Amino acid sequence: MNDKDYMRQAIELARINVAKGGGPFGAIIVKDGEVIARSGNSVTRDNDPTAHAEINCIRAACKKLESFELKGCVIYSSCEPCPMCLSAIYWARLDRLIYASTRQDAALAGFDDDFIYKEIPLANEARSLKCEHLCLNESELPFDDWKSKEDKTEY
Amino acid sequence: MNDKDYMRQAIELARINVAKGGGPFGAIIVKDGEVIARSGNSVTRDNDPTAHAEINCIRAACKKLESFELKGCVIYSSCEPCPMCLSAIYWARLDRLIYASTRQDAALAGFDDDFIYKEIPLANEARSLKCEHLCLNESELPFDDWKSKEDKTEY
Numbered sequence: 001m002n003d004k005d006y007m008r009q010a011i012e013l014a015r016i017n018v019a020k021g022g023g024p025f026g027a028i029i030v031k032d033g034e035v036i037a038r039s040g041n042s043v044t045r046d047n048d049p050t051a052h053a054e055i056n057c058i059r060a061a062c063k064k065l066e067s068f069e070l071k072g073c074v075i076y077s078s079c080e081p082c083p084m085c086l087s088a089i090y091w092a093r094l095d096r097l098i099y100a101s102t103r104q105d106a107a108l109a110g111f112d113d114d115f116i117y118k119e120i121p122l123a124n125e126a127r128s129l130k131c132e133h134l135c136l137n138e139s140e141l142p143f144d145d146w147k148s149k150e151d152k153t154e155y
Numbered sequence: 156m157n158d159k160d161y162m163r164q165a166i167e168l169a170r171i172n173v174a175k176g177g178g179p180f181g182a183i184i185v186k187d188g189e190v191i192a193r194s195g196n197s198v199t200r201d202n203d204p205t206a207h208a209e210i211n212c213i214r215a216a217c218k219k220l221e222s223f224e225l226k227g228c229v230i231y232s233s234c235e236p237c238p239m240c241l242s243a244i245y246w247a248r249l250d251r252l253i254y255a256s257t258r259q260d261a262a263l264a265g266f267d268d269d270f271i272y273k274e275i276p277l278a279n280e281a282r283s284l285k286c287e288h289l290c291l292n293e294s295e296l297p298f299d300d301w302k303s304k305e306d307k308t309e310y
Contacts, residue, residue, distance in 0.1 A: 003287075003289055004289070004291060007289055007291060008291065008293060011291070011293045011294065011296060011297060014296075014297035015296055015297050015300055017297075018297060018300040018301050018304060018307075019300070021306075021307070021308065023301070023310065024297035024298050024300060024301035025297065026297070043223050043246075043310050044223055044308040044310050046223075047217050047218065047221055047222055047223045048214055048217055048218075048223060049213065049217060049223050049224065049225075049243060049246040049247040049248075049310070050205065050210050050213060050214060050243050050246070050247075055205050058204065058205060059203055059205060062202050062203055062204060063202065063203075066202055067202055068198050068199055068201075068202045068203060068204045069204065070204075078294075078297055079297070080288070082242060082246075083238050083239070083241075083242040083275050084238070084239050084240075084242030084243050084246065085239075086238075086275060087237060087238040087239030087242065087271050087275065088204065088205050088239050089284065090267065090270075090271050090274065090284060091198075091204040091205070091237075091239065091267070091271075092204040092205075093204075094284070095285065096284070096285040096286075096287070097284060097285065097286045097287070098286075098287045098288075098289050099286075099287075099288060099289070100288075100289055100290060100291055100293075100294040101290075101294045101295060101297075101298065102288065105294075105295065105298055106298070108298070109298040109301055109302060110309065112245065112246070115245075116242050116245050116246075117275070117276070119245065120238050120241060120242065120272070120275050120276070121272075121275070121276045129244065129245060129249070129251070129252060130250065130251040130252065131251075131252045131253075131254075132158075132251070132252070132253045132254075133235070133253075133254060133255075133257065134158055134159070134162055134253050134254070134255060135255060135256075136159060136162060136163065136166065136255055138163060138166045138255075139166065139233075139255040139256045139260075140256060140260065141166060141169075141170055142166060142169035142170050142172075142173060142179035142180065142181070142233055142234070142256075143179050143256065143260055143261070143263070143264040145170055145173040145174070145179060146173050146178070146179035146264055147264060149173060151176075152173075152176070153176065153199040154265065155178065155198050155199055155204070
């Protein structure tokens, strides 16, 4: 099995997902040559806007490994991850990301991936979403608690 | 109840979450003046790197409303959302985001939010994560299936 073989599995998952009424996206996660998780996009089926193929797959792989990190793993996605999924890949500490179609292909199919990539780097006032920074006296207290806590699990 | 009152609830949630062994983050979602969901960060408790306060809260609100969209809702987050959570807020179509502490505050407490904000706009070869575009003949097939499917649920 090489990168192309794994990617064909992710693409096939995406196609099966469309046939089952889901979105046109699929992802698999491989560790030491073994596929440890696979998922399509289930946003509409699960009423969960975060249930993209990559997020579902990361959650399933973490559950399987009983870990909140996926070091040593590779994710194959049928399409370039949106910024939500790309960030999740960073948080999960995967070693490598490989994707087939692009954010521009997704845009041509009606998805907002490319739009959201353009919004993320903007200042609050330039975004189409109303974003406000409301600083209160209490704002730093959660971080103060965190810094002073001795028995915490860092992540 | 005004923005400050709701934000104090989100901050209090973050503090309670630290006390319970979780991360220093809390979020609530309000619709028509009613708090419809609230959550802390549960990454380490749930072995789920996507279980940030905002993601958990969006998932809970969608479950409650039985919808994959949260139009008409406002999210109050104790800290500026990371790119994963900010993107999820776009995907969920919330009306408004309000946050208290910032990505820089989070960085000072040891979190990667600011780092990931800097990685997202980079080209593949400039990122610290190995990202590869592997285009196959089959790459476009899932989108072709999607475009030609007549009974699909768009999102």
